[in-house]
Amino acid sequence: xxxxxxxxxxxxxxxxxxxxxxxxxxxxxxxxxxxxxxxxxxxxxxxxxxxxxxxxxxxxxxxxxxxxxxxxxxxxxxxxxxxxxxxxxxxxxxxxxxxxxxxxxxxxxxxxxxxxxxxxxxxxxxxxxxxxxxxxxxxxxxxxxxxxxxxxxxxxxxxxxxxxxxxxxxxxxxxxxxxxxxxxxxxxxxxxxxxxxxxxxxxxxxxxxxxxxxxxxxxxxxxxxxxxxxxxxxxxxxxxxxxxxxxxxxxxxxxxxxxxxxxxxxxxxxxxxxxxxxxxxxxxxxxxxxxxxxx
Amino acid sequence: xxxxxxxxxxxxxxxxxxxxxxxxxxxxxxxxxxxxxxxxxxxxxxxxxxxxxxxxxxxxxxxxxxxxxxxxxxxxxxxxxxxxxxxxxxxxxxxxxxxxxxxxxxxxxxxxxxxxxxxxxxxxxxxxxxxxxxxxxxxxxxxxxxxxxxxxxxxxxxxxxxxxxxxxxxxxxxxxxxxxxxxxxxxxxxxxxxxxxxxxxxxxxxxxxxxxxxxxxxxxxxxxxxxxxxxxxxxxxxxxxxxxxxxxxxxxxxxxxxxxxxxxxxxxxxxx
Amino acid sequence: xxxxxxxxxxxxxxxxxxxxxxxxxxxxxxxxxxxxxxxxxxxxxxxxxxxxxxxxxxxxxxxxxxxxxxxxxxxxxxxxxxxxxxxxxxxxxxxxxxxxxxxxxxxxxxxxxxxxxxxxxxxxxxxxxxxxxxxxxxxxxxxxxxxxxxxxxxxxxxxxxxxxxxxxxxxxxxxxxxxxxxxxxxxxxxxxxxxxxxxxxxxxxxxxxxxxxxxxxxxxxxxxxxxxxxxxxxxxxxxxxxxxxxxxxxxxxxxxxxxxxxxxxxxxxxxxxxxxxxxxxxxxxxxxxxxxxxxxxxxxxxxxxxxxxxxxxxxxxxxxxxxxxxxxxxxxxxxxxxxxxxxxxxxxxxxxxxxxxxxxxxxxxxxxxxxxxxxxxxxxxxxxxxxxxxxxxxxxxxxxx
Numbered sequence: 001x002x003x004x005x006x007x008x009x010x011x012x013x014x015x016x017x018x019x020x021x022x023x024x025x026x027x028x029x030x031x032x033x034x035x036x037x038x039x040x041x042x043x044x045x046x047x048x049x050x051x052x053x054x055x056x057x058x059x060x061x062x063x064x065x066x067x068x069x070x071x072x073x074x075x076x077x078x079x080x081x082x083x084x085x086x087x088x089x090x091x092x093x094x095x096x097x098x099x100x101x102x103x104x105x106x107x108x109x110x111x112x113x114x115x116x117x118x119x120x121x122x123x124x125x126x127x128x129x130x131x132x133x134x135x136x137x138x139x140x141x142x143x144x145x146x147x148x149x150x151x152x153x154x155x156x157x158x159x160x161x162x163x164x165x166x167x168x169x170x171x172x173x174x175x176x177x178x179x180x181x182x183x184x185x186x187x188x189x190x191x192x193x194x195x196x197x198x199x200x201x202x203x204x205x206x207x208x209x210x211x212x213x214x215x216x217x218x219x220x221x222x223x224x225x226x227x228x229x230x231x232x233x234x235x236x237x238x239x240x241x242x243x244x245x246x247x248x249x250x251x252x253x254x255x256x257x258x259x260x261x262x263x264x265x266x267x268x269x270x271x272x273x274x275x276x277x278x279x280x281x282x283x284x285x286x287x288x289x290x291x292x293x294x295x
Numbered sequence: 296x297x298x299x300x301x302x303x304x305x306x307x308x309x310x311x312x313x314x315x316x317x318x319x320x321x322x323x324x325x326x327x328x329x330x331x332x333x334x335x336x337x338x339x340x341x342x343x344x345x346x347x348x349x350x351x352x353x354x355x356x357x358x359x360x361x362x363x364x365x366x367x368x369x370x371x372x373x374x375x376x377x378x379x380x381x382x383x384x385x386x387x388x389x390x391x392x393x394x395x396x397x398x399x400x401x402x403x404x405x406x407x408x409x410x411x412x413x414x415x416x417x418x419x420x421x422x423x424x425x426x427x428x429x430x431x432x433x434x435x436x437x438x439x440x441x442x443x444x445x446x447x448x449x450x451x452x453x454x455x456x457x458x459x460x461x462x463x464x465x466x467x468x469x470x471x472x473x474x475x476x477x478x479x480x481x482x483x484x485x486x487x488x489x490x491x492x493x494x495x496x497x498x499x500x501x502x503x504x505x506x507x508x509x510x511x512x513x514x515x516x517x518x519x520x521x522x523x524x525x526x527x528x529x530x531x532x533x534x535x536x537x538x539x540x541x542x543x544x545x546x547x548x549x550x551x552x553x554x555x556x557x558x559x560x561x562x563x564x565x566x567x
Numbered sequence: 568x569x570x571x572x573x574x575x576x577x578x579x580x581x582x583x584x585x586x587x588x589x590x591x592x593x594x595x596x597x598x599x600x601x602x603x604x605x606x607x608x609x610x611x612x613x614x615x616x617x618x619x620x621x622x623x624x625x626x627x628x629x630x631x632x633x634x635x636x637x638x639x640x641x642x643x644x645x646x647x648x649x650x651x652x653x654x655x656x657x658x659x660x661x662x663x664x665x666x667x668x669x670x671x672x673x674x675x676x677x678x679x680x681x682x683x684x685x686x687x688x689x690x691x692x693x694x695x696x697x698x699x700x701x702x703x704x705x706x707x708x709x710x711x712x713x714x715x716x717x718x719x720x721x722x723x724x725x726x727x728x729x730x731x732x733x734x735x736x737x738x739x740x741x742x743x744x745x746x747x748x749x750x751x752x753x754x755x756x757x758x759x760x761x762x763x764x765x766x767x768x769x770x771x772x773x774x775x776x777x778x779x780x781x782x783x784x785x786x787x788x789x790x791x792x793x794x795x796x797x798x799x800x801x802x803x804x805x806x807x808x809x810x811x812x813x814x815x816x817x818x819x820x821x822x823x824x825x826x827x828x829x830x831x832x833x834x835x836x837x838x839x840x841x842x843x844x845x846x847x848x849x850x851x852x853x854x855x856x857x858x859x860x861x862x863x864x865x866x867x868x869x870x871x872x873x874x875x876x877x878x879x880x881x882x883x884x885x886x887x888x889x890x891x892x893x894x895x896x897x898x899x900x901x902x903x904x905x906x907x908x909x910x911x912x913x914x915x916x917x918x919x920x921x922x923x924x925x926x927x928x929x930x931x932x933x934x935x936x937x938x939x940x941x942x943x944x945x946x947x948x949x950x951x952x953x954x955x956x957x958x959x960x961x962x963x964x965x966x967x968x
Binding site: 009010011013014015017018020021022023024025027028029030031032033035036039093096097099101103105107108109110111112113114115116117118119120121122124125126128129135139163167171217221224227228230231249252253256262269272273276277280 | 299302303305306309310311312313314315316317319320323331376377379380382383384387388389390392395398399401402403404405406407408409410412413414416417432433435436437438440441442444449468469470473494497498500501515516519520531534535538539541542545546549550553554
């Protein structure tokens with residue numbers, strides 16, 4: 001037996017293969033993250049160039065910060081609305097496109113196309129279209145609906161940022177669902193039909209369980225993504241009206257970059273990271289309860 | 296029959312919010328500025344002067360090239376890094392594997408706003424600000440690559456072990472198995488990674504603004520914000536013309552290659 | 568020093584971030600951040616720069632970095648935080664108190680040519696303890712632009728009531744292009760006529776709940792929602808394209824009327840219950856203290872703002888030098904505006920004007936006030952209680968030191 005057994009060599013190859021990604025994570029993710037953690041223990045005035053250790057003071061401030069509380073409420077609404085609307089619309093579109101119908105490729109392309117438009121261009125266009133005299137209200141007027149002043153009315157602004165974001169990205173989830181649907185064996189449906197199950201029952205009892213792994217994946221990606229939506233808010237509402245659309249990431253940006261409280265901004269970053277990590281962990285834990293075939 | 300008609304009707308209706316913004320962007324870029332807020336679907340008079348204005352106001356060709364070459368390098372680099380890491384995490388057993396995987400996955404959870412300041416300090420200390428390096432190496436090795444690694448891992452996990460066994464019998468080493476057997480099979484997943492990565496790089500906004508400071512170095516999303524009049528007010532129609540030029544080529548490529556695109560995408564996470 | 572600790576913690580070689588202000592000898596290159604990306608502006612800036620380089624061979628490069636106006640201060644701050652501060656920077660008036668008070672800027676009084684001829688009202692914002700920390704290269708009074716194709720009769724001494732009545736009668740209304748129902752500070756161009764202030768002179772107590780402010784804001788609210796003389800929130804009406812009857816805007820905007828297809832005139836802001844007044848907007852240019860070339864940068868700033876160059880810059884940015892601040896000189900670079908208009912709006916405006924409100928921690932105040940004022944922009948708003956609410960929100964911010 002030589003020293004370089006297959007197993008040893010395998011280990012080495014394994015390490016070599018993950019090395020670039022691992023070193024990258026270390027340099028560009030973990031170390032910066034540790035630095036952010038360190039900043040959160042300091043008061044850092046960027047303009048004055050002062051950097052002062054203050055211990056847990058920033059964390060105490062989190063507890064008494066009323067704006068933070070408002071922001072957490074806005075974040076919850078935004079994330080919940082986004083995830084529910086995104087996933088249900090994606091599933092609806094996927095089911096519609098999974099019918100035996102001519103021209104589904106064309107529709108699939110159309111529904112997917114916003115994914116390809118650059119984010120800045122997309123928000124720019126919507127910003128103009130959502131003006132009170134803009135095309136959105138113009139179109140709504142055609143069907144007799146008197147649209148609100150979207151970006152200036154509290155509830156409407158939240159709806160608007162959610163919808164703009166969903167339309168932009170729902171195509172990705174739609175495609176993933178479509179592939180999952182196509183993987184459901186047709187005989188299952190036939191059998192259920194013979195047993196007298198209606199369309200809804202078939203969907204609930206066969207489709208949903210069989211595509212549950214995809215639902216898990218898309219919901220994780222969508223939730224994590226929903227907490228990172230920044231540019232759209234910055235362009236469309238700047239967190240307003242009032243603080244109704246000031247989601248956590250936007251509040252972080254305000255504190256760190258606009259109000260120059262880098263230390264406190266870092267503290268909010270840490271909070272955001274903890275929330276995202278906890279949510280992801282929770283979903284991962286819960287997957288055994290509802291995802292089929294998860295070991 | 297009536298069911299089909301209803302289905303088509305529904306699909307057409309649902310299409311409106313997906314198609315209209317792009318339509319509006321393209322047509323409005325050819326409208327005179329005074330018509331941007333009018334309801335008309337088409338310009339009353341077509342003007343293309345906005346397009347020449349785009350090139351006059353900014354080194355737009357250079358900026359286009361910047362975005363394009365950065366996105367291509369990032370895409371190629373990410374495919375290599377992600378395929379290797381994804382394969383190792385899925386198929387090779389080595390001590391500490393799971394811990395390392397979780398470590399890498401952390402990147403998925405961090406918005407770029409969170410780490411931009413420390414990263415900026417790093418590149419500043421290396422003298423690499425106002426170069427394209429940060430826009431290339433961070434995406435390839437850092438957080439944006441993690442989703443790609445995840446996709447590749449999920450794909451390789453589902454690969455039947457028999458294929459590798461056979462290759463090993465034939466005397467192929469790990470690297471050989473990876474390169475000759477696994478990678479060719481992974482084409483659809485690689486396609487998905489390529490699309491995700493390209494779009495991510497193409498759309499990057501915050502990072503270029505922070506790292507780049509001269510117009511010759513700018514990327515497209517950043518350039519879009521530069522079309523302003525003498526008082527800093529945005530020139531909507533010129534911006535829309537520039538936006539159209541950034542979006543339409545990608546849309547055309549997509550329509551031409553859409554089967555490969557979507558099928559590639561569809562192969563990710565199916566077995567999630 | 569603790570930034571050094573932070574970097575060591577990271578295991579990084581801190582090469583530049585901490586090297587501070589050790590002066591560099593030999594060839595120097597200077598970088599100035601600006602928020603204009605306009606060709607004509609940059610051309611002029613580069614001309615001035617080349618002239619300077621010709622006489623100063625040790626300065627090899629002077630670069631103007633255009634950062635989008637939207638988020639300008641943010642990007643600038645990020646660069647400073649990352650250790651890449653520019654040598655010189657344009658500074659928005661609203662960030663002036665923060666920059667001046669923080670000690671981020673180097674003193675420049677000694678470098679400015681004929682510093683005594685700078686108009687006092689214009690330098691107030693940029694001074695601390697008698698020292699000057701930035702040069703107000705653009706000082707632009709607000710005036711009332713009137714589309715005379717729509718409004719025929721424009722007396723030079725309008726009152727606000729008359730002006731709003733005329734705007735309503737024209738059917739096209741009066742716009743405040745920079746306001747957008749967000750940049751509330753622009754409204755000071757109206758409420759100063761009522762003697763209202765955002766906060767007291769020392770910046771410690773809130774002025775939004777004062778009787779003057781409530782009267783002024785009630786007037787504005789009525790003009791928007793009852794008289795329909797000011798377009799409501801979210802509507803985009805462009806005066807410069809001929810779609811509005813009047814605009815309250817800074818004088819430096821007059822250039823946008825070069826190709827106007829309508830006739831127009833410029834008059835001083837109408838008088839309010841408290842009589843005549845003027846409001847100005849400003850921008851300064853300062854030298855970053857941490858720049859390695861702070862000395863050379865300050866020297867260039869002196870050249871950039873000397874009498875000759877100020878005269879050149881005057882075509883875009885109204886000057887603050889009393890020698891240039893007369894109708895004849897201004898007329899040379901502002902052919903669109905008649906000398907008597909320049910006299911009444913610009914010359915008198917700059918010398919007697921009050922700068923738009925600004926305060927230390929301005930951005931946080933800005934956002935808080937914007938959010939607290941949002942409920943006001945509805946037809947059925949209760950003006951008094953909204954304004955009381957503004958004070959309740961910003962009181963802790965004003966009292967913080």
